[in-house]
Amino acid sequence: xxxxxxVVAEVLDGEHVHLTxxxxxxxxxxxxxxxxxxxxxxxxxxxxxxxxxxxxxxDRRAKRYDPNAHHPHxxxxxxxxxxxxxxxxxxxxxxxxxxxxxxxxxxxxxxxTYRGVCPNCASA
Amino acid sequence: xxxxxxVVAEVLDGEHVHLTxxxxxxxxxxxxxxxxxxxxxxxxxxxxxxxxxxxxxxDRRAKRYDPNAHHPHxxxxxxxxxxxxxxxxxxxxxxxxxxxxxxxxxxxxxxxTYRGVCPNCASA
DNA sequence: ACCCTACACTGGACATTGTCTAAGTCAAGT
DNA sequence: ACTTGACTTAGACAATGTCCAGTGTAGGGT
Numbered sequence: 001x002x003x004x005x006x007v008v009a010e011v012l013d014g015e016h017v018h019l020t021x022x023x024x025x026x027x028x029x030x031x032x033x034x035x036x037x038x039x040x041x042x043x044x045x046x047x048x049x050x051x052x053x054x055x056x057x058x059d060r061r062a063k064r065y066d067p068n069a070h071h072p073h074x075x076x077x078x079x080x081x082x083x084x085x086x087x088x089x090x091x092x093x094x095x096x097x098x099x100x101x102x103x104x105x106x107x108x109x110x111x112x113t114y115r116g117v118c119p120n121c122a123s124a
Numbered sequence: 125x126x127x128x129x130x131v132v133a134e135v136l137d138g139e140h141v142h143l144t145x146x147x148x149x150x151x152x153x154x155x156x157x158x159x160x161x162x163x164x165x166x167x168x169x170x171x172x173x174x175x176x177x178x179x180x181x182x183d184r185r186a187k188r189y190d191p192n193a194h195h196p197h198x199x200x201x202x203x204x205x206x207x208x209x210x211x212x213x214x215x216x217x218x219x220x221x222x223x224x225x226x227x228x229x230x231x232x233x234x235x236x237t238y239r240g241v242c243p244n245c246a247s248a
Numbered sequence: 249a250c251c252c253t254a255c256a257c258t259g260g261a262c263a264t265t266g267t268c269t270a271a272g273t274c275a276a277g278t
Numbered sequence: 279a280c281t282t283g284a285c286t287t288a289g290a291c292a293a294t295g296t297c298c299a300g301t302g303t304a305g306g307g308t
Contacts, residue, residue, distance in 0.1 A: 055184075057181060057184050060179075076221075076225075076226070076227065076229055076231065078229065079232075085227050085229075087221060087225045087226075089217070089220040089222075089225065090220045090221075090222060091215075091220050093213070093217060093220070093236060094238075096213040096214045096215050096217070097200075097213045097214075097238055098214060101200075101211040101212055101213065102200070102211075102240075103200065103209050103211075103242075103243075104242070104243035104246075105202065105209075105238075105240040105241060105242050105243070106240045107200065107238050107239070107240035108239060108240050108241075109238070109239040109240070110236060110237065110238050110239070111236070111237045112234060112235070112236050113234065113235045114218075114221055114229075114231050114233070114234045115231070115232060115233040115234070115235065116226075116229040116231035116232050116233070117229060117230045117232075118227075118228070118229050119227075119228035119229070122228075
């Protein structure tokens with residue numbers, strides 16, 4: 001555990017939002033001015049491997065990092081402003097895929113992204 | 125309808141697979157050698173706007189384009205080789221999101237990606 | 249037929265995101 | 279103190295996508 005890794009972990013834990021790698025880097029720099037992008041990427045990658053943090057890809061621009069890794073959840077994304085909310089749908093989407101639709105795959109995971117317009121954007 | 129757009133449409137229609145923009149461009153070049161990347165991107169964007177083609181983002185590298193836009197379906201992706209299959213889960217995932225989990229959003233769409241290991245990779 | 253205009257296309261520069269590498273730094277063990 | 283190895287840094291590089299200025303080109307109006 002180095003100062004750099006601690007700072008990255010603190011940034012993620014401090015704000016329960018979904019930050020991009022560059023946003024994490026920007027916030028980390030305010031606490032540890034000389035931390036490099038490579039270290040942030042490396043550390044985020046390690047946190048993902050350890051299962052402490054989830055990678056989320058709600059748009060096709062940058063990956064985002066979700067510190068809420070220990071509660072299974074899905075995401076609801078505003079198509080206009082990109083806001084992201086964690087949501088908890090009823091049921092288990094994995095159960096909705098019958099064997100006949102698995103083509104011999106060993107299916108281990110499912111990722112659900114709801115898209116819509118948030119109240120802010122709808123009223124604007 | 126120009127020669128360039130026809131070629132892009134033919135490439136997508138010809139092979140029912142999920143091509144990246146660059147793969148579309150590579151195939152288009154064999155038929156129309158001087159077609160530019162920008163035109164392929166523009167044309168793909170227009171096809172997406174028209175609803176003729178879907179953008180799929182199964183990995184974080186390149187967007188892929190799915191000509192099967194008129195049959196709602198989801199995707200099953202191999203975590204090792206990246207192979208993509210169209211699948212049709214039972215039920216409607218949109219119905220699984222209760223009002224209490226919508227936070228005032230107008231939810232219009234849902235995207236489901238199953239992940240697993242395909243038979244080929246599992247036996248290797 | 250000839251110009252004019254609007255649109256599409258081209259090629260390349262640019263932006264964003266992420267990965268890689270060579271070299272530097274630091275701490276622990278010998 | 280020296281060696282070793284892990285970590286960090288800075289920057290080059292790669293992949294993908296977007297933008298823009300200049301160049302066709304097709305069709306309408308004369």
